[in-house]
Amino acid sequence: MITEYHGETERMTIPACPKHRLQRLGLVLWLGLLLLAMPQLLPAQGADYQLGPGDKLRITVFAEPYLSGEYIVSANGSVSMPLIEPVKVGGRTLPEAEDLVEQGLRAGFIGDPNVAIEILGYRPFFIIGEVKSPGSYPYVADMSVLHAVAIAGGFTARAAKQKIEIQRNGKVMRSIQNTTPVFPDDIITVKQRFF
Structure with missing residues (x-):
């Protein structure tokens, strides 16, 4: 509501009615529940999912950015990374695949590698x-x-x-x-x- 007072425009605030407050509260609660449910809406990358040919992975080797990147599991179930032999990850879970990549890096040039793998795209x-x-x-x-x-x-x-x-x-x-x-x-x- 706008009123005139001695030639100056003054803005007055109107208190929100209880109905609108409840609607806003409901919206805030709904958004909060949606945020809590987000992990379930994201692709399932649980410990039981087995990798296979065609899966697209992001492999992160901490403190080694030249080794980190996106890789696709080949037809024979392996991932080829720089400095190490191809790693057979087909039929393995994400934690198992991380261990295998760490073993390969440890046998090569890196003393104590720390590897994280996430799935970017699933096979069809x-x-x-x-x-x-x-x-x-x-x-x-x-x-x-x-x-x-x-x-x-x-x-x-x-x-x-x-x-x-x-x-x-x-x-x-x-x-x-x-x-x-x-x-x-x-x-x-x-x-x-x-x-």
């Missing part, structure tokens, strides 16, 4: 069968079968939505639900329904 998953755009797609953390189908353009008209299979590590899982988690390298097959 595959989806075939009755989806609109079958193929290979980049993996997204915390992905479910329904998310994978959506990425592939959705179901076709002939899709048997209750007959989905996942091939993982050479084993076929049947009777898959829409909420079933998807992992890198999974092959999802959406079966065709018959009229």
Whole structure:
């Protein structure tokens, strides 16, 4: 509200009503909960995730910037870094891979290396069968079968939505639900329904 007083403009503040205060408090609480949930929204890099060909890594060797950088796990499951032999990280967890890189550096030129590895990009998953755009797609953390189908353009008209299979590590899982988690390298097959 603006009022005139002897030719000068004076700004008056209007106290906020209790309804607006509650809305602001609710927004602040919601943002706080979102920040607490952020680690779960980020890609899962837990101790149980096994590295494989195609994973993109950031390897940091502390106090050795010329060794630090981005590396891709090769088709044979190894990472090639300067000064050391290729390190086999395929099938290893992040802590195991860090230990292997440290051992390689210790055997080479660095007395007491300190290594940290994080995943920048996961290897893809595959989806075939009755989806609109079958193929290979980049993996997204915390992905479910329904998310994978959506990425592939959705179901076709002939899709048997209750007959989905996942091939993982050479084993076929049947009777898959829409909420079933998807992992890198999974092959999802959406079966065709018959009229």
